[in-house]
Amino acid sequence: MARGWVDAIVAAGAVPVSYVPEASIGRQADAAEATVAELVEDAELRTHRVDAAAPAPAAVSFLDGIQQWRVVGQSGVVPLVRAYVAAAVRRRGGDRRLRTVAERSLEFAITHVEALAAPVRRALEDSGVTVVNLAATDLGQPSRTLRAAHVQVDRAREQLERQLGERCVTDLRDGEWLIVDGLLSESELLARHPRTLGVIKSHGAQFFSGADLERALTVPAGHRTSVFAPQSHAHQPIYSWYLRLWPWEGNDLLYGLLRIEARAHRETVAAAAGASGWLVQERAPVSTPDERWDRLLYAIHDVETYLRARAPRDFLSPTASRLPRAAS
Amino acid sequence: MIQRQTPESIGRVVATELKPATPHQFHFWTANETTIGIGAIVKVEGPGAGDQGSGRVVFGVVTDGFAYSDLATPLHDVVGAEGDPAKAAERPTVRQEIRLWTAAVLRQEPEEPLQPVPLGAVYLASDADVAQALRMDAYLTGAQPTGIPVGLYTAAGHEAPVYLDADFLLGPEAAHLNISGVSGLATKTSAVEFLLASIFQHFPAHKGRIAALCFNVKGPDLCFLDRPGALDDADRRRYERLGITPQPFERVRYYAPCKADGVNLNTLRTHPDLVGDVEPLVWGLEEVLDFAEVLLNRDDIDAKADAFIDFLSDRVLNKEFDDGFGGSHRVQTFADLDGLFRAIFDGLELTGRSDMWRTHHIATIRKVRNRLSNISTRCKGLVTDDGPSNDLPWGRFEDRTVYVVDVANVDALGQDLVFARAVSKLREHLERRDLGVEAVVVFVDELNKYAPGDGPETYVRKMLLDISERGRYLGLVLFAAEQFRSQVHRRVVGNAGTTLFGRMDADELATPGYQVLSPATKIKLATLPIGELMVRHPHFTQPIFLRFPRPAVLRGRDGVERFPPATDLPFEDAVVRQLVRLDRRIRPNQVKDLIAERRPDDVRRALAAVRRTRPEDALAYFRRILGARVAPVTAPAREAVPPLNPISEEPY
Numbered sequence: 001m002a003r004g005w006v007d008a009i010v011a012a013g014a015v016p017v018s019y020v021p022e023a024s025i026g027r028q029a030d031a032a033e034a035t036v037a038e039l040v041e042d043a044e045l046r047t048h049r050v051d052a053a054a055p056a057p058a059a060v061s062f063l064d065g066i067q068q069w070r071v072v073g074q075s076g077v078v079p080l081v082r083a084y085v086a087a088a089v090r091r092r093g094g095d096r097r098l099r100t101v102a103e104r105s106l107e108f109a110i111t112h113v114e115a116l117a118a119p120v121r122r123a124l125e126d127s128g129v130t131v132v133n134l135a136a137t138d139l140g141q142p143s144r145t146l147r148a149a150h151v152q153v154d155r156a157r158e159q160l161e162r163q164l165g166e167r168c169v170t171d172l173r174d175g176e177w178l179i180v181d182g183l184l185s186e187s188e189l190l191a192r193h194p195r196t197l198g199v200i201k202s203h204g205a206q207f208f209s210g211a212d213l214e215r216a217l218t219v220p221a222g223h224r225t226s227v228f229a230p231q232s233h234a235h236q237p238i239y240s241w242y243l244r245l246w247p248w249e250g251n252d253l254l255y256g257l258l259r260i261e262a263r264a265h266r267e268t269v270a271a272a273a274g275a276s277g278w279l280v281q282e283r284a285p286v287s288t289p290d291e292r293w294d295r296l297l298y299a300i301h302d303v304e305t306y307l308r309a310r311a312p313r314d315f316l317s318p319t320a321s322r323l324p325r326a327a328s
Numbered sequence: 329m330i331q332r333q334t335p336e337s338i339g340r341v342v343a344t345e346l347k348p349a350t351p352h353q354f355h356f357w358t359a360n361e362t363t364i365g366i367g368a369i370v371k372v373e374g375p376g377a378g379d380q381g382s383g384r385v386v387f388g389v390v391t392d393g394f395a396y397s398d399l400a401t402p403l404h405d406v407v408g409a410e411g412d413p414a415k416a417a418e419r420p421t422v423r424q425e426i427r428l429w430t431a432a433v434l435r436q437e438p439e440e441p442l443q444p445v446p447l448g449a450v451y452l453a454s455d456a457d458v459a460q461a462l463r464m465d466a467y468l469t470g471a472q473p474t475g476i477p478v479g480l481y482t483a484a485g486h487e488a489p490v491y492l493d494a495d496f497l498l499g500p501e502a503a504h505l506n507i508s509g510v511s512g513l514a515t516k517t518s519a520v521e522f523l524l525a526s527i528f529q530h531f532p533a534h535k536g537r538i539a540a541l542c543f544n545v546k547g548p549d550l551c552f553l554d555r556p557g558a559l560d561d562a563d564r565r566r567y568e569r570l571g572i573t574p575q576p577f578e579r580v581r582y583y584a585p586c587k588a589d590g591v592n593l594n595t596l597r598t599h600p601d602l603v604g605d606v607e608p609l610v611w612g613l614e615e616v617l618d619f620a621e622v623l624l625n626r627d628d629i630d631a632k633a634d635a636f637i638d639f640l641s642d643r644v645l646n647k648e649f650d651d652g653f654g655g656s657h658r659v660q661t662f663a664d665l666d667g668l669f670r671a672i673f674d675g676l677e678l679t680g681r682s683d684m685w686r687t688h689h690i691a692t693i694r695k696v697r698n699r700l701s702n703i704s705t706r707c708k709g710l711v712t713d714d715g716p717s718n719d720l721p722w723g724r725f726e727d728r729t730v731y732v733v734d735v736a737n738v739d740a741l742g743q744d745l746v747f748a749r750a751v752s753k754l755r756e757h758l759e760r761r762d763l764g765v766e767a768v769v770v771f772v773d774e775l776n777k778y779a780p781g782d783g784p785e786t787y788v789r790k791m792l793l794d795i796s797e798r799g800r801y802l803g804l805v806l807f808a809a810e811q812f813r814s815q816v817h818r819r820v821v822g823n824a825g826t827t828l829f830g831r832m833d834a835d836e837l838a839t840p841g842y843q844v845l846s847p848a849t850k851i852k853l854a855t856l857p858i859g860e861l862m863v864r865h866p867h868f869t870q871p872i873f874l875r876f877p878r879p880a881v882l883r884g885r886d887g888v889e890r891f892p893p894a895t896d897l898p899f900e901d902a903v904v905r906q907l908v909r910l911d912r913r914i915r916p917n918q919v920k921d922l923i924a925e926r927r928p929d930d931v932r933r934a935l936a937a938v939r940r941t942r943p944e945d946a947l948a949y950f951r952r953i954l955g956a957r958v959a960p961v962t963a964p965a966r967e968a969v970p971p972l973n974p975i976s977e978e979p980y
């Protein structure tokens with residue numbers, strides 16, 4: 001029955017895809033936030049074939065970070081969260097192997113200190129661990145408190161990444177590039193650097209509508225869109241474009257789709273053509289078994305693997321069974 | 329100032345549930361570019377105090393290696409390259425890879441309690457580490473060290489000398505050496521030559537005197553042990569590192585049977601400059617009858633024939649013997665014996681009494697006569713059917729001397745006879761402690777021919793089995809070589825305390841005897857470069873790879889080029905040469921005049937007499953013997969050769 005109409009729409013010109021949205025299996029999908037963008041290349045949004053033979057820079061550094069956290073104690077309704085964030089830059093030189101050039105990590109506690117039982121509070125303060133204090137308004141149901149804790153962990157990681165990225169970019173030699181996993185527009189220094197790119201895998205932000213949106217989200221494999229300038233007051237000004245690594249047909253619209261951020265500068269329009277060329281080559285080796293391998297660059301995946309390997313082991317899984325302990 | 333550098337670790341032990349560290353095996357990873365390889369010896373140091381396994385030191389030898397990347401399935405590589413192998417080479421990042429190694433434990437410190445290898449840092453072994461890992465410290469130090477250098481352990485740009493324990497190589501704790509590998513690549517003969525030189529220079533004084541008896545069974549292999557061979561700088565450096573002086577053997581005695589003419593020597597060492605020190609090996613009836621069993625075992629000779637041979641040995645040989653038909657015989661030679669046989673057959677025929685002579689059936693007598701005359705024709709030159717013998721210097725063996733018996737051109741039956749007699753004589757004298765030396769290494773090449781795993785039970789195989797099982801107590805040590813170990817009698821190779829392997833044949837490695845070796849070790853054996861060997865020795869808990877220098881002696885092949893064998897001399901010239909060798913003053917024409925018109929048999933007999941007597945004036949003596957009919961020599965009292973231990977009924 002179902003086959004019948006699916007075949008019919010495909011016969012009528014719909015592109016067959018196959019995608020189970022996260023929302024359909026119960027998780028919350030990113031809500032699309034609408035942002036205005038101005039084209040800085042072409043009169044209307046177009047797609048350009050990239051030069052897949054473009055030579056890669058002699059050296060490229062890759063920046064990524066990880067975060068791990070878990071609730072390790074409870075003082076009444078106040079949770080005590082143990083958090084770990086780390087970031088690293090791994091540089092790829094002429095031998096095509098990645099080596100760590102910078103690395104930082106941080107372990108800290110998150111709680112609302114004032115609400116802790118006095119002995120717990122004293123013990124925490126005496127331990128010397130860095131504590132990030134939640135606002136009194138963040139306390140309540142665990143879901144609320146933990147969401148607030150999550151925000152703190154995210155923030156700590158982003159800060160670490162930014163620090164490391166800024167340090168790295170000042171050391172960057174001529175002709176060397178830095179690729180950052182995520183937004184470039186969080187750091188002024190990075191957002192102004194001529195050879196730093198942000199690679200964004202999630203596409204919650206919506207910059208276009210109508211025909212432009214369609215062209216942007218159906219950009220074919222090995223193509224990029226025109227360069228545009230998102231208009232946001234919250235972020236540093238940057239230029240951006242979409243780049244498709246793998247054909248989306250048969251999968252889903254966002255499959256293999258990256259959004260690249262670069263500095264807001266005339267020269268970026270020209271640089272986009274060259275950079276897109278060698279970025280497309282970064283799709284191999286593939287970063288399987290990571291589920292996001294269609295848009296996760298192997299080198300970024302490598303930095304993440306590196307960081308995970310060095311993270312404290314006791315964050316990984318509960319140390320004991322969660323079954324009620326038998327009386328003894 | 330001397331700065332002791334703390335060595336850098338080259339790897340790290342890792343253990344997972346699937347690949348745990350055990351007391352006998354562990355795994356470690358290294359950088360992708362590493363000098364580690366199969367056979368490398370490493371040291372693991374347990375982590376710092378307080379941690380699991382702290383203070384524990386483990387030595388191991390690398391037995392396997394693995395490389396893999398973070399690629400989940402080969403399909404993903406195809407996907408990434410879009411099906412184009414050329415593209416796969418172009419990708420901008422090289423995947424993470426690992427070099428993971430498996431090592432077998434050689435030794436743990438402390439030895440008790442025996443525990444899994446700690447998950448510590450891995451270092452390359454130093455000289456001292458190698459000595460400790462192989463438990464050589466036990467016999468290299470102390471009041472009476474017993475180390476015999478066997479080669480250099482070579483790995484990761486590092487060399488360390490490796491020693492065998494003389495007590496386990498040459499008795500009494502264990503003994504014997506077996507070496508196998510493909511011809512021409514395994515360097516079997518070379519390794520034995522090298523090791524003999526090492527033994528002669530390092531055999532510990534407190535163990536006394538030692539000699540070697542080598543059977544040359546192939547071409548010119550062992551014919552030039554006293555001549556220097558070509559060595560390169562690397563060889564010389566290795567000799568120096570091993571503490572061995574690279575020089576040919578100082579004392580070598582060559583023995584070779586004669587050719588059928590009874591005067592030319594049956595060996596490739598016949599170049600005029602060298603032939604002078606080759607002794608003819610000539611045996612008479614007495615020497616042959618002692619080992620007639622060798623000849624009979626080969627065929628289906630029965631107990632009756634054995635009894636008749638015993639009768640001949642005990643009652644007839646060298647005694648005044650009455651044939652029962654009125655004739656009296658004193659049998660010393662094949663010719664004499666044949667005279668007796670003829671008298672018996674004639675007597676039986678004339679009297680027509682019966683088919684029996686002294687409880688022996690005429691058919692048995694004919695059979696024995698055939699066998700004996702068979703050997704004297706097939707091994708003419710080794711066996712004289714008339715005249716005295718010339719044998720190895722039993723009882724007068726000299727220290728650090730190699731006795732080479734060249735049987736390369738003797739037929740199989742003759743070779744068996746030579747082995748059987750020579751080895752039995754060694755055994756007999758060693759048992760009585762009157763050989764002249766305390767220990768003898770007997771080198772037999774092509775062991776698979778003489779002690780095959782299958783085929784009929786032969787006297788020679790029984791004898792080799794006997795040495796391999798009991799020789800270590802006597803100082804009778806067997807060094808044997810063969811291409812295929814699997815084709816040699818299991819217990820003969822099994823009793824070898826020390827085993828060497830050169831380049832091996834892949835089919836051979838597939839036989840059950842090699843199951844204990846890891847696949848990587850097998851590959852290494854199958855591709856082993858010339859000059860490298862794998863050694864097993866009782867003190868080493870795992871096989872170790874070694875490199876040894878070329879022997880400092882002239883290779884057989886080069887020897888025959890440098891010293892081309894002389895063409896056979898005419899009878900008179902050969903006689904001249906043998907006499908001149910005994911007495912330099914003799915002039916050829918004097919001899920030629922003397923022997924003109926003489927029967928060759930008489931000349932040979934006279935020559936043999938000179939050889940045996942070694943008179944002051946050889947020519948005068950020769951003339952005297954030749955002049956008269958040679959009088960029967962009174963035979964020396966016979967020494968009974970004790971029978972081999974009764975081993976023939978042991979099951980196989």
Ligand SMILES: Nc1ncnc2c1ncn2[C@@H]1O[C@H](COP(=O)(O)OP(=O)(O)O)[C@@H](O)[C@H]1O
Nearest residue numbers: 511512513514515516517518858859876877878
């Ligand atoms: N240690 C060594 N280093 C280099 N070459 C060697 C070494 N030992 C032997 N050889 C060469 O290897 C070849 C084979 O040696 P050989 O002893 O005759 O082998 P096999 O007895 O196994 O047939 C010879 O040409 C010899 O010169």
Ligand SMILES: [Mg+2]
Nearest residue numbers: 512516517518
């Ligand atoms: Mg050989």
